[in-house]
Amino acid sequence: MRRLTLVVIMLVSACSAGPAPSEVVPRSAPTPQPANASTVTAAPSSTAGPAPSCDATASLRPGALPPAGQMPAGSTMERIQQRGRLIAGVDQNSYLMGFRNSFTGEIEGFDVDVARQIAKALFGDEKKVQFKVVTSAERIPMLQRGEVDLVVRTMTITCDRLEQVDFSSVYYQAGQRVLVRRNSGITGVESLAEKRVCVAAGSTSLNNVIKRVKTTISVPNWTDCLVMLQQGQTDAISTDDTILAGLAAQDPYTEVVGSRFTEEPYGVGIPKGQVDLVRFVNGVLEQMRVNGTWRAIYGRWLNTLGPAPAPPVARYRD
Secondary structure, X not given: OHHHHHHHHHHXXXXXXXXXXXXXXXXXXXXXXXXXXXXXXXXXXXXXXXXXXXXXXXXXXXXXXXXXXXXXXXXXXXXXXXXXXXXXXXXXXXXXXXXXXXXXXXXXXXXXXXXXXXXXXXXOOOOOEEEEEOOHHHHHHHHHOOOOOEEOOOOEOOHXXXXXXXXXXXXXXXXXXXXXXXXXXXXXXXXXXXXXXXXEOOOHHHHHHOOOOOEEEEEOOHHHHHHHHHOOOOOEEXXXXXXXXXXXXXXXXXXXXXXXXXXXEEOOEEEOOOHHHHHHHHHHHHHHHHHXXXXXXXXXXXXXXXXXXXXXXXXXXX
16 A cells, blocks of 8 residues: 555656746747847938039940940950959849749849840840849949949939949839838828838938838848838838839738839949940940830839839930
């Protein structure tokens, strides 16, 4: 009998041993923010000081395009041709504009196809292009260091940026809007005064919202903003409608709201002083407007924004 009692005591002790579940697993844990996320309280200032006003979207008039593979001697284009490939800075996190296809591993999108057309004009082969992934904040520094020949990455032409790099003519006219969770009650930029809004570092979008919202959160990539929106760490994302359309396509529980409250003319970024390459790229863009290539690229990627508009009309200063 004593032996049976001892066994029962041991079994009861074994069943009741160990801490309560709440002592093993925390009931709640803070959601980590994306790497390098930060709260911004003021728009970044230019180290070069305020840029003078300018006719930002007027670029250099193109000349006749030389035949592919026959670039003028001593030109920037001949140097690229001798290397055997164009080096283009693009995005890999902006679905529809510049993103990495998870099935093929290839970088695709509207901006990427524009870069391929420039490579085709240089070499006769659109595949002779090496893509370097750049964030919004890296675009100008990489051009200045000569790490890329050009940047095609939803890059708005501004007077301030023209002090640092050169631009092609406008190849796409975007505008800033707002992305939110469905049924959020937010109807546009006018609803953001007491909200937390996510933007990408180094973008014009940051300057456009920082005085309109309660809290501005800066991250390296737009997909970081989408994650923060999904996790409830931000109330909205505000940037160009092209980028927001790509984010909304990845999450059916989000929607783009409000009308455009800025104009964002995209240009191809080119290192300062490379006049011949600016004129060459403008010639390629002019050809794309005339022969239907621009509309075809729009139809491939941006139909979610509506029927293809007319391509932006190029403006030249000489």
